Amino acid sequence: EAQVTQNPRYLITVTGKKLTVTCSQNMNHEYMSWYRQDPGLGLRQIYYSMNVEVTDKGDVPEGYKVSRKEKRNFPLILESPSPNQTSLYFCASSRYRGDQPQHFGDGTRLSIL
């Protein structure tokens, strides 16, 4: 089954404790992207990757890092999480940039205390 898998689905942690949210897709997609969704603000793109070793900033990249060492994986790294990064995060993938629809993961709800 074609899918985008995020882990963990839920996480409560404390300020400053590094964390990684993993994202994996099994569709051999070139394009992968991370979004955060906050009440009243909609989805905003954090980072995206057009292929292995090619990543770029989206609209709200501050406080986040990403890597794309393999085609299937696109982890989101919060080196020093802060409470304003409490949000619902979605990973998405598509065959290439601009191809629609994107396939979304089920989301990761992060709470930073």
Add this chain to the structure above:
Amino acid sequence: EDKVVQSPLSLVVHEGDTVTLNCSYEVTNFRSLLWYKQEKKAPTFLFMLTSSGIEKKSGRLSSILDKKELFSILNITATQTGDSAVYLCAVEWGGGSNYKLTFGKGTLLTVNP
């Protein structure tokens, strides 16, 4: 300044009603407009529109784009309680490698029995 504006932000109707959701945009180098439905989890793709005046239809849902007036509408006829969700509009825009996908804040639709 918001580039993609959805209205209304929320709407409550009774089963059987017809609803019209609006999405206006102001971007450079428009590529496409997308509609998504989001219930508890990840957004699910509804329509992708690239040409003015061509209606896309799926069951009781339909959508049309006006590239001259820079807006799109999503119509839902004979609404059912299962249509209750947040409906998201997103616009792909930008030229060459400067390519973005911007979401609106969404319309929360509640359909009461």
